[in-house]
Amino acid sequence: MLRASAVCEEAGYPTSSLVCEGFLGQAAATTIGLGMKLPLAKVPGHTQAQSADELRRNVLEVTLEQAVGNLTVEMAAAGEEREPGARDVVCVGGMDEVNQVFIDKEWSDGLPIIPPTRQKVEAFLRFTDRSPDESLGTILPDSRVATVWSIAVNGVMAGCRPEYMPVLVALVEAMCDPQYGVEHSGNTPGADTLVILNGPIIKRLGFNYTQGVMRDGFQPNTSVGRFWRLYLRNVAGFLLHKNDKATFGNTWRVVLAENEDVLSEIGWEPNSVEMGFEAGDDTVTIARYTGGNALASAAGSTPEELLPYIADAVVRQISWQLMFTVGMASGTLRPLVLLSPILAQTIAKAGWSKQDVKQYFFEHARIPAGQFERILRDWTGKPVWSLAEAVGDGSLPKLFAESEDPNRMVPILRRAEDYMIAVTGDPLRTNAYVFAHNGMLGYPVGKRIESHQR
């Protein structure tokens, strides 16, 4: 919304941006990264929690006056903010002193960091062929340059080892990909990014890809996950109580690596191949998830016995996220299902491919059409619409409105291939995990990890 206002101002049109009270701080921080101090008009409270009378009173008595002022009164230009240079030493001292400075300056996530000294940073740089000054992009909301140097600095801080550097570079490349949408990383549902790792690099660097795969405890899985969050903080600029408006939030996600031994054994392609790479490529895939749930003790010796339970779990994880199937970001919902190796082996033994499993979910993970509409239109205050109207205007396949029966079952995604499936976790436990995806606000993006030549 503020990005739209910035475009208008730059084109010569004065604007007033309507901002709910609780978002004024975020809006003020965001405008810095847009290069101009955009005028904001406060909407008291939050519109979703107000009666029609309350909304009317707030808009007419508060917002209106401020909007008029925004459009008619010249504002003072934003002041210059002085910052250190890219390679400046900003703190000299012992471990405790450095950590206190980093906490005070909001450069740390609250846990102790490894002080990023030149010697340590240079050790990381030896694991990439890229120039330290190379920019992989400019990242909103702060509009900072994603340099290789800054990747190394934050990698050191996170507790990574220098040899992880190629993974970190690939991750920031993915972060900079417009399809991912990093600028949305401070949105209120507070989704966090999951990194999926594929390729021989899993074993080469010692990533956990079996039991407890998403638990902290393995240095590469844990420190690379932490790096992601530190980079979002220090270079993208997502700080709590400023640009990061997660209502609840949670800690960064530990990196997930697939069990490619099992995938090879059962003839299923790894996630990397689904993302467009060759089998055997070292790759990262990123996507944001608002949450998820483990599904314990799936019972059955055939796909037909196992999959109904998992399909039911998929439905239970998807609620307001339907707005990414139809609505503001139609067709961008990509739920991720993790299957433990024994589940994948049992399903594959019956001759089922990964695509067969996705097709099963598409056909069986369904909800009543009336429920679909109620979640968006009635419960979350999205603009009035219906599935029939969306089919009528061509924005949804006919499948979503084959009758007028509100109890007809409709899919929660537009295409079977929008499901993502990964095989990992305890090899001999019949558990699954379903992630609720955050649609266009963290769309899956994959990047190849460049091998280091020097």
Next chain:
Amino acid sequence: MFVDIKEETRMNVSNDGHFEALWPRSPRRLTKKLLAPRLETLESKNIAFLWDYMFRGDEVFTLMEEGLKQRFPRVKFVSWKEFGNTHSKNEREVLAALPQRLKELGIDGVISGMAC
């Protein structure tokens, strides 16, 4: 009882290391931009509404129209429907088209919502 005669010495020696820590951020690639000139009045001006299709913006804009018309009887409005969702998967395309669209519609000022 064993007494470590070096205990006092040890307590006074820092074991905390010495580090010269580098800045963990990165320079902004940003050109400071000036805001557009403001309007002298909204009377007889053409105001566009831009919406991200969330948080009751449609109702808010209706109220804004009502209130602004009371203060500036000859103010005119262009609905958010003319511009498309400013926060969708087509955001980049919608925003890129905005300057030309505003020009075509003879817009003087813009009210954009809803950040909630």
